[in-house]
Amino acid sequence: MKRIVVAGAGGFIGGHLARKLKDMGHHVRAVDKKPLNQWYQVHEGVDNLVLDLTSKENCYTALNGFNEVFNLAADMGGMGFIENNKADCMLSVLINTHLLMAARDLGIARFFYASSACVYNGEKQTDPNNPGLKEADAYPALAEDGYGWEKLFSERMCRHFREDYGMTTRVARFHNVYGPFGTYDGGREKAPAAMCRKIIDGELYGKDEINIWGDGHQTRSFMYIDDCVEGILKIMYSDIIEPINLGSSEMVSINQLVDIVEDIAGYKLKRTYDPNAPKGVRGRNSDNTLIQKYLGWEPTYPLAAGMKKTYDWIKGEMLKKK
Ligand code: NAD
Numbered sequence: 419m420k421r422i423v424v425a426g427a428g429g430f431i432g433g434h435l436a437r438k439l440k441d442m443g444h445h446v447r448a449v450d451k452k453p454l455n456q457w458y459q460v461h462e463g464v465d466n467l468v469l470d471l472t473s474k475e476n477c478y479t480a481l482n483g484f485n486e487v488f489n490l491a492a493d494m495g496g497m498g499f500i501e502n503n504k505a506d507c508m509l510s511v512l513i514n515t516h517l518l519m520a521a522r523d524l525g526i527a528r529f530f531y532a533s534s535a536c537v538y539n540g541e542k543q544t545d546p547n548n549p550g551l552k553e554a555d556a557y558p559a560l561a562e563d564g565y566g567w568e569k570l571f572s573e574r575m576c577r578h579f580r581e582d583y584g585m586t587t588r589v590a591r592f593h594n595v596y597g598p599f600g601t602y603d604g605g606r607e608k609a610p611a612a613m614c615r616k617i618i619d620g621e622l623y624g625k626d627e628i629n630i631w632g633d634g635h636q637t638r639s640f641m642y643i644d645d646c647v648e649g650i651l652k653i654m655y656s657d658i659i660e661p662i663n664l665g666s667s668e669m670v671s672i673n674q675l676v677d678i679v680e681d682i683a684g685y686k687l688k689r690t691y692d693p694n695a696p697k698g699v700r701g702r703n704s705d706n707t708l709i710q711k712y713l714g715w716e717p718t719y720p721l722a723a724g725m726k727k728t729y730d731w732i733k734g735e736m737l738k739k740k
Contacts, residue, residue: 421485429450447464449466458601481526490532522583539561580659589661593665596728602732634691649664670721
């Protein structure tokens, strides 16, 4: 049994990870800046702490007496959020910096950092038929402005704390993660949850139109939350010292994603397109050669199956509100 801190545990991925670690028998401390009643999941038997981790002092308080840290805390959201809140996204650098300093000074044995596919060079993502981004494609650096640069910088901070202070740091580059207990409205939601919400909205309120950002031909891959949590644990306890992709390689266009949700719902809408909405890069996929080589594993949860679970959960939440 270890004593483990999950930073950002009031959010989507952190909430799932905290539950998994607790179920594995560890003593878990869940930390987030949001008031407890806004956490996506609050688990019994977990030590829940509301702290703003941009503060150095709070990072020392959060980590004192613990052995390991998973840092999933960041000011983040889908393209609509990160394109319009670049400074806020970059301020997350304070969280990882202060957590690393506290971890170094308090003798934390292992430290995990959640990076993102947004670190990849934009010029390698101009074709919707993206063959998959390899880890080396982050350099020469031309990351997503704001959010992606913060992730790239924080990755390197983990590397140099490992090299200079002998810390054990692990970094995964998540490609879009989706599933139940995630953000589905309010402006921070990502495409899978947004599509579910828009189609359920149509079903529940008799709307017949869905608005899609961009032309719908832009491509992405989406990783189901269970694969994400499994991958985080595999990478944390591996010998992989460099940042590594953690994502599905099942690439689809946004139009295909809408097809999947419409099939699940059994409800079709007329599509309109907004070319001026935030849409991110043209094509992105995860090259999983490296994770296969090191772990003999990669995320494989089928998109249609994961979307069905996500859709059912969001519909349940929306029905409660209705
Ligand atoms: P999320 O927004 O649901 O969770 C992040 C949590 O961090 C939130 O609950 C937020 O309140 C908390 N937080 C923000 N600032 C904080 C602070 N100063 N102190 C304490 N807590 C703070 O996001 P998520 O989808 O669970 O993402 C988790 C991590 O994974 C983030 O680092 C994110 O950048 C990264 N990531 C996520 C995805 C994805 O598709 N969800 C993709 C790539 C990378």
